[in-house]
Amino acid sequence: MEDHDDLKSRFEALSKGAYFEVLVPRSSDFDALTVLRDGSPEELAKAPTRRNLFFDERARVQLVLKTPIREHEVRNLLRSLQIVLAAHATDAVPQGSSNAASASGKHDFTSVTIAAGEGAEVLEVGEQTYVVWKPTLHIPWPPARLQRPAIYFTANLLIIPETTASSDKAENDYLTAYEPLPANVLEPLNFDPAFRGKKIYLSEDRITKTAPKGIRTTLKDHVVKPVRGASKRAFPTMPALFTRMKYATTPDSTIASLHIESSQAIAGIFVMKSISLHASGPADAPRDITNRADASSTLLTANSAIQDLTGMTFPMQMQAGDETVLLYRLGSKTVNIAPPDPTSLSVTIQATATLEQGSQIDLDITWQSQVSSGESTQEPTYKWSREPNVSLPHEARLLTQSIPAPASFNGPSKPAGVDSGVTFFFTAPATAHQGQDMQLKIKCINKCSRSRRFAVLPLRHQEFQAIRQALPSSDNAEIVARNFNAPLLGRQKAADVFCDTPEVRIGPMPSGACFETEMNFRVLTSGVLDFGIVRILDLDSRQTVDVSQLPDVISLEAIEGEEPYLPRSTVPRRKDKITKQMEAASQQWRRETAEWVEQKAGRTGDHKSS
Numbered sequence: 191m192e193d194h195d196d197l198k199s200r201f202e203a204l205s206k207g208a209y210f211e212v213l214v215p216r217s218s219d220f221d222a223l224t225v226l227r228d229g230s231p232e233e234l235a236k237a238p239t240r241r242n243l244f245f246d247e248r249a250r251v252q253l254v255l256k257t258p259i260r261e262h263e264v265r266n267l268l269r270s271l272q273i274v275l276a277a278h279a280t281d282a283v284p285q286g287s288s289n290a291a292s293a294s295g296k297h298d299f300t301s302v303t304i305a306a307g308e309g310a311e312v313l314e315v316g317e318q319t320y321v322v323w324k325p326t327l328h329i330p331w332p333p334a335r336l337q338r339p340a341i342y343f344t345a346n347l348l349i350i351p352e353t354t355a356s357s358d359k360a361e362n363d364y365l366t367a368y369e370p371l372p373a374n375v376l377e378p379l380n381f382d383p384a385f386r387g388k389k390i391y392l393s394e395d396r397i398t399k400t401a402p403k404g405i406r407t408t409l410k411d412h413v414v415k416p417v418r419g420a421s422k423r424a425f426p427t428m429p430a431l432f433t434r435m436k437y438a439t440t441p442d443s444t445i446a447s448l449h450i451e452s453s454q455a456i457a458g459i460f461v462m463k464s465i466s467l468h469a470s471g472p473a474d475a476p477r478d479i480t481n482r483a484d485a486s487s488t489l490l491t492a493n494s495a496i497q498d499l500t501g502m503t504f505p506m507q508m509q510a511g512d513e514t515v516l517l518y519r520l521g522s523k524t525v526n527i528a529p530p531d532p533t534s535l536s537v538t539i540q541a542t543a544t545l546e547q548g549s550q551i552d553l554d555i556t557w558q559s560q561v562s563s564g565e566s567t568q569e570p571t572y573k574w575s576r577e578p579n580v581s582l583p584h585e586a587r588l589l590t591q592s593i594p595a596p597a598s599f600n601g602p603s604k605p606a607g608v609d610s611g612v613t614f615f616f617t618a619p620a621t622a623h624q625g626q627d628m629q630l631k632i633k634c635i636n637k638c639s640r641s642r643r644f645a646v647l648p649l650r651h652q653e654f655q656a657i658r659q660a661l662p663s664s665d666n667a668e669i670v671a672r673n674f675n676a677p678l679l680g681r682q683k684a685a686d687v688f689c690d691t692p693e694v695r696i697g698p699m700p701s702g703a704c705f706e707t708e709m710n711f712r713v714l715t716s717g718v719l720d721f722g723i724v725r726i727l728d729l730d731s732r733q734t735v736d737v738s739q740l741p742d743v744i745s746l747e748a749i750e751g752e753e754p755y756l757p758r759s760t761v762p763r764r765k766d767k768i769t770k771q772m773e774a775a776s777q778q779w780r781r782e783t784a785e786w787v788e789q790k791a792g793r794t795g796d797h798k799s800s
Contacts, residue, residue: 208257210419212343214240218550222252223311223322243341244430245331248552253323253345261314268307274346276301279332299332340424348416435559444520454511458545462506468536535559574733611638618741624716624748629708636699643697648689649723686719687711719743
């Protein structure tokens, strides 16, 4: 070990007249050493810098040290020095080339220590010696919430603490005497019988705020003043990728959907290199799956605990504003949905972004999500309306007795009566075609102790008819809308479907019986169909339930050349003598009507010509 006083004097000679600069170049091909070799050190200050930074980015920083001592002395001294590179977040963006350290609301949130002798490039230009380092620093999200986050960098060149340690160095390897160990902040949960005796531990060090190494803790013990440098400005920082995880429960597994959305404020191309998932739980061994350019996207573990359902190939390209959804199946062996055994899912995304301004950034996103079962296993429950006090006509009662429906849910609908013993199931095909008919199947199970009978009616068509009858004439409606700057009440949104089944009767059903029927709909538009509201009427008590949570059906464009599907009637078609007579009478009526229309058109034409 070299003498401490000699090392101190040599470092003071290096510090005297030294200049330490932190560069964040805009172009990824910029090399400060090449600029110095061309004999133009003043061009370093004119190099274009980044406009902004991104969270989860591995920032490429170049450090340039200028000192008056000779090259060989610098090389010998670098082995005893280290660099502390830190990033600081502010809540205000300094204007122009003002001092970044003067920005208010400074937060120290990440730093890295680099051995000065590793990766250093030394070059002597004239009477000055330059040293260039090219480290990278990962920029996480700051611990504090900032309105306008901006990040600037600082660098400190100092003597390695081990080389200045005294003979008491061995004592520093032990813990401080009478210093208590970190407390377990979740210790009260160990006595909760709901956790079944599981040991739950969370150190208080995980939730207390800590400062990065070297800025205030390491430097304060050094007698020799370090060489400090900082970036000339603070860079506005924004997220480049937005990620979120959603979960849906199936009977034998959990489906996890990873949503990746690129920021619309970034002009450039994103390339996803790899996406890794790692599931772990207290009672199971860790399971993981990785999607990357050199691996199959259907890579599974030994017990198929995590399975990729999307089958995307990597690398995957995205434009600004694009959203990609990846689906994964989490097996029941890995994911335990019971509350005592929560399971976490770690996601790691490695990507690059090529910006139009000439920068190429590397993104490394790592975050953890808690697997939740959601509420998909719960069936929606409805309540019957009040019993009518006055005997109203059947049609009026349907329009006046309605209750607001709960939030949307795709699945079986269960209207709960007094004994909660009636269950309705509504099912429909996943897709349909425009211009054709489709059926909404209804299944009713009576678990009551008495017989029940119901009527099921589509409410959307009847509501529109009532609104049209209550509205004034078209001219008056337009005048009122123009004077009060309001939309026309009579211009309702066109219906997606038309129900040609005005009413479906169910029952009488004895206790424990099941009844199945269907309603026929004509598809009028394409897209996700809105069936409106289906009203269930109890024919005995005259109570109603309005069901709005109907299955989701996607309507496709009409198929060219295919004949429209003929609707099926709920009553079986007979081929007896009466039916044949009715068909013959209908054909005769159509023929006579067509002849009358032709004669009427001919008379009108003769009158105009005369």
